[in-house]
Amino acid sequence: MKNIAIIGFGVVGSGVYETIKTNKEILKRNTGEELRVVKVLDIRDFPDHEEKQIFTKDFNDLLNDESIDIVVETMGGVRFAYDYTKQLLEKGKSVVTSNKELVAKHGEEFFKIAREHNVRYLYEASVGGAIPIIRPIACDVAANDIVEVSGILNGTTNYILTKMFLENDSYDNALKTAQELGYAEKDPTADVDGIDACRKISILMSLVTHRKIDSEKVHTVGIRNLTTEDLTYAAALDCKIKLIGCGFVENGKVSASVEPMLVPNNSPLSSVEDVFNAAIVKGNMAGTLMFYGRGAGMLPTASAVVGDVVDIVRNPGYNSAYEWGESAPENELAYEDIVAKFFVCIKEEQLEKAKKEFGDIEIINGVTGLGFVAPKMSIKELDEKLGAIGGAVSRLRFYR
Amino acid sequence: MKNIAIIGFGVVGSGVYETIKTNKEILKRNTGEELRVVKVLDIRDFPDHEEKQIFTKDFNDLLNDESIDIVVETMGGVRFAYDYTKQLLEKGKSVVTSNKELVAKHGEEFFKIAREHNVRYLYEASVGGAIPIIRPIACDVAANDIVEVSGILNGTTNYILTKMFLENDSYDNALKTAQELGYAEKDPTADVDGIDACRKISILMSLVTHRKIDSEKVHTVGIRNLTTEDLTYAAALDCKIKLIGCGFVENGKVSASVEPMLVPNNSPLSSVEDVFNAAIVKGNMAGTLMFYGRGAGMLPTASAVVGDVVDIVRNPGYNSAYEWGESAPENELAYEDIVAKFFVCIKEEQLEKAKKEFGDIEIINGVTGLGFVAPKMSIKELDEKLGAIGGAVSRLRFYR
Numbered sequence: 001m002k003n004i005a006i007i008g009f010g011v012v013g014s015g016v017y018e019t020i021k022t023n024k025e026i027l028k029r030n031t032g033e034e035l036r037v038v039k040v041l042d043i044r045d046f047p048d049h050e051e052k053q054i055f056t057k058d059f060n061d062l063l064n065d066e067s068i069d070i071v072v073e074t075m076g077g078v079r080f081a082y083d084y085t086k087q088l089l090e091k092g093k094s095v096v097t098s099n100k101e102l103v104a105k106h107g108e109e110f111f112k113i114a115r116e117h118n119v120r121y122l123y124e125a126s127v128g129g130a131i132p133i134i135r136p137i138a139c140d141v142a143a144n145d146i147v148e149v150s151g152i153l154n155g156t157t158n159y160i161l162t163k164m165f166l167e168n169d170s171y172d173n174a175l176k177t178a179q180e181l182g183y184a185e186k187d188p189t190a191d192v193d194g195i196d197a198c199r200k201i202s203i204l205m206s207l208v209t210h211r212k213i214d215s216e217k218v219h220t221v222g223i224r225n226l227t228t229e230d231l232t233y234a235a236a237l238d239c240k241i242k243l244i245g246c247g248f249v250e251n252g253k254v255s256a257s258v259e260p261m262l263v264p265n266n267s268p269l270s271s272v273e274d275v276f277n278a279a280i281v282k283g284n285m286a287g288t289l290m291f292y293g294r295g296a297g298m299l300p301t302a303s304a305v306v307g308d309v310v311d312i313v314r315n316p317g318y319n320s321a322y323e324w325g326e327s328a329p330e331n332e333l334a335y336e337d338i339v340a341k342f343f344v345c346i347k348e349e350q351l352e353k354a355k356k357e358f359g360d361i362e363i364i365n366g367v368t369g370l371g372f373v374a375p376k377m378s379i380k381e382l383d384e385k386l387g388a389i390g391g392a393v394s395r396l397r398f399y400r
Numbered sequence: 401m402k403n404i405a406i407i408g409f410g411v412v413g414s415g416v417y418e419t420i421k422t423n424k425e426i427l428k429r430n431t432g433e434e435l436r437v438v439k440v441l442d443i444r445d446f447p448d449h450e451e452k453q454i455f456t457k458d459f460n461d462l463l464n465d466e467s468i469d470i471v472v473e474t475m476g477g478v479r480f481a482y483d484y485t486k487q488l489l490e491k492g493k494s495v496v497t498s499n500k501e502l503v504a505k506h507g508e509e510f511f512k513i514a515r516e517h518n519v520r521y522l523y524e525a526s527v528g529g530a531i532p533i534i535r536p537i538a539c540d541v542a543a544n545d546i547v548e549v550s551g552i553l554n555g556t557t558n559y560i561l562t563k564m565f566l567e568n569d570s571y572d573n574a575l576k577t578a579q580e581l582g583y584a585e586k587d588p589t590a591d592v593d594g595i596d597a598c599r600k601i602s603i604l605m606s607l608v609t610h611r612k613i614d615s616e617k618v619h620t621v622g623i624r625n626l627t628t629e630d631l632t633y634a635a636a637l638d639c640k641i642k643l644i645g646c647g648f649v650e651n652g653k654v655s656a657s658v659e660p661m662l663v664p665n666n667s668p669l670s671s672v673e674d675v676f677n678a679a680i681v682k683g684n685m686a687g688t689l690m691f692y693g694r695g696a697g698m699l700p701t702a703s704a705v706v707g708d709v710v711d712i713v714r715n716p717g718y719n720s721a722y723e724w725g726e727s728a729p730e731n732e733l734a735y736e737d738i739v740a741k742f743f744v745c746i747k748e749e750q751l752e753k754a755k756k757e758f759g760d761i762e763i764i765n766g767v768t769g770l771g772f773v774a775p776k777m778s779i780k781e782l783d784e785k786l787g788a789i790g791g792a793v794s795r796l797r798f799y800r
Contacts, residue, residue, distance in 0.1 A: 132536050284424070
């Protein structure tokens with residue numbers, strides 16, 4: 001018998017409860033133990049819950065219950081979750097989380113405490129919902145030098161972009177539909193401004209490099225300013241526009257960024273539509289791998305959380321494969337030093353100057369201006385050239 | 401220091417050697433140990449190899465070397481590989497294999513011996529080359545009731561089908577090109593007749609159900625008889641034709657089969673082209689997941705083999721998550737009892753009879769005959785109806 005506690009009985013927390021209950025027999029077969037949720041911490045009341053006796057509002061009820069080995073933290077936010085996680089790990093309990101903000105901000109601290117107490121801090125559900133991506137990087141691809149991890153890491157924005165691209169919908173309309181369907185929050189900032197994707201790519205690249213990539217320093221652009229004209233250009237270039245969390249390691253330097261990118265139609269990422277997520281992992285031996293599935297939702301996220309619980313039941317001791325340490329800014333590549341190919345939109349009257357700066361460019365006519373593919377150069381150099389022609393209407397990086 | 405031996409220094413075996421050498425530092429960081437290949441067994445001579453002193457033709461040199469904990473078996477075939485694997489496990493050494501035929505035929509025996517000696521028998525590389533699929537099923541998705549595992553499990557046939565579909569090439573021409581490029585063997589039987597895919601789906605469904613699915617009893621049809629006309633019908637149905645290893649569990653019964661299937665363009669499998677492989681896993685909580693990458697090749701396959709080696713260095717003790725036992729025919733669904741939707745091709749003169757048997761069908765005109773989508777029914781019932789109209793020219797199952 002393994003006793004489990006849940007902190008935060010919202011969408012994900014209640015999904016974890018349901019998964020452990022529904023798949024009781026399967027979990028028993030897969031772990032050799034019966035898993036049982038014995039405590040749930042939440043500030044709200046659940047008087048009608050079938051097991052209302054397991055609910056508590058006092059964190060100490062969990063912390064001091066020595067029968068509990070594993071605690072699932074699905075409350076979100078940082079302040080309380082940080083304190084709780086720290087205390088639980090120090091008490092020798094393993095913690096599983098779906099809280100990307102917390103992992104991105106304080107992961108390195110928790111790994112240290114977990115190591116000291118020989119317990120585990122796992123976070124598969126913090127990136128890509130149901131999609132296995134943390135454990136594949138830590139285990140399956142462990143024989144590789146991982147040179148890239150990139151992907152569509154946010155379902156809300158992918159839904160909006162899919163609507164805009166396939167149905168020629170405006171950004172505002174697509175967002176409204178996403179909100180009506182429950183895919184986007186009333187305040188969609190965290191999704192549409194790329195903050196959610198930024199935390200996820202930070203976690204992935206921290207794991208790959210074993211050094212913290214500080215999400216607050218990651219260059220992040222959302223999808224708010226994309227126009228249907230951008231999408232028309234993309235189609236002409238045989239591409240789609242996707243919000244990409246893009247991480248790579250080159251010459252010992254690590255890069256992480258989030259921005260809408262032109263994804264060529266021959267990339268497996270281009271056919272990832274609607275609320276689905278997908279992550280590309282490139283290893284020096286494995287080549288290109290892709291992991292695809294539902295990046296959010298009650299049960300998909302719970303699937304990943306309980307998968308981590310299963311891992312801990314099987315292997316309760318600390319595992320350094322999942323950790324990272326303090327950040328190492330000297331190993332990070334500044335956004336402006338990324339060398340990339342861009343599509344640039346300008347006004348017609350800038351054409352002659354653009355030709356002078358960029359040489360022999362092929363022009364694509366848009367409705368309100370025109371565009372061209374700039375040759376590969378550093379973003380710094382690109383922006384200097386664009387400054388010299390009076391600035392671009394917009395510029396979009398190609399996913400390589 | 402972990403000493404490793406390799407049996408069979410062909411494409412995969414030499415890739416394993418190269419991976420361990422090239423990624424030495426990464427492997428050290430990821431396992432805490434230095435991995436070293438100390439013996440290679442092969443009947444051939446490698447007089448020019450930089451470490452020619454580690455080669456041997458005598459199996460006992462490996463078996464009796466107590467410094468070797470992990471042996472990689474990449475020799476292929478069954479006869480010798482079976483004996484070697486058994487003896488190694490009995491001697492308390494863990495074995496990692498890429499040999500799908502051996503795993504499919506004798507896995508259950510090896511798991512039993514591995515359990516008795518508290519060592520491991522791992523086989524990630526036997527399915528899907530570089531693509532993580534065995535460990536995801538055993539670990540990442542362990543909180544799920546897995547209801548389906550299906551996929552494009554053979555790169556050679558997928559390459560041929562891609563050529564036929566995108567370039568309107570004939571089967572014979574496409575096969576010839578595949579042979580010229582080294583994607584297909586001189587004798588392509590194992591690939592084009594679906595034998596390779598059959599072993600892989602058998603392994604996957606054995607793992608999912610923990611009972612052996614005997615590959616020799618799996619209904620298997622290859623791609624030899626597909627015509628460009630079949631592909632034209634597929635396009636008209638908004639589908640592609642892919643060779644699918646299809647496994648599912650329904651009402652407690654397990655089904656495994658291999659056949660060319662009509663894959664709707666909105667399925668993520670439909671955009672998997674060329675030599676790439678992809679496997680779909682459906683769980684009752686996770687929903688649809690897909691794992692995509694290179695299904696063959698020296699280094700991609702070695703990536704998976706060495707990933708298993710890393711797993712064993714980290715967790716050397718037996719792990720029941722990867723095992724299956726003897727087959728349980730009473731839990732297997734016969735092919736003819738599968739309920740599915742089919743596309744049926746007939747000759748024009750059969751149309752009236754077909755309408756009588758199948759009711760209100762919508763006709764699609766081909767070049768040499770015509771076709772229609774039969775309503776969902778058991779394959780037995782379908783074949784009875786087809787018998788009553790004098791047999792079909794061909795029939796193709798829809799991937800659901």
